[in-house]
Amino acid sequence: MFVRIVKMSFEPSNIDTFLKNFEIKKNDIRNFEGCRFLELYRDKNTTNIFFTYSYWDTEEALDAYRHSDLFKGIWAQTKPLFNDKPQAWSVDKLESLT
Structure with missing residues (x-):
């Protein structure tokens, strides 16, 4: 399992739409095959910056999502709302304490 972190910066007037x-x-994203966890975060100081944090079984599962009609539809709606290029990281979770 690995973690995908995506940073997105929106035009402030587009935040409600996003x-x-x-x-x-x-729920469609979270229930996509191979997705085990999904959260959305908002920066405390720069409130037009958001992060998604998701767990995926494999990189192939994430790639299947990124090539799916679901993602293409979401991307078509989301991309025009940005005011900066999104950034993404795929990382391996080494340790988790609860």
Whole structure:
């Protein structure tokens, strides 16, 4: 399992649109085959910056999502809302304390 972190910066006037779209699609993303966990974070100081944090079984599962009609539809709605290029990291979880 690995973790995917995506940083997104939105035009402030587009934040509500993004949040409404995320609310509609979040369960579809989370229930996509291979996705085990999904969270959305908002920066405390720069409130137009958001992060998604998701767990995937394999890189192939993430790639299948990224090539799916679901992702293509979400991306078509989300991309015009950005005010900066999104950044993404795929990382291996080494340790987790709860």
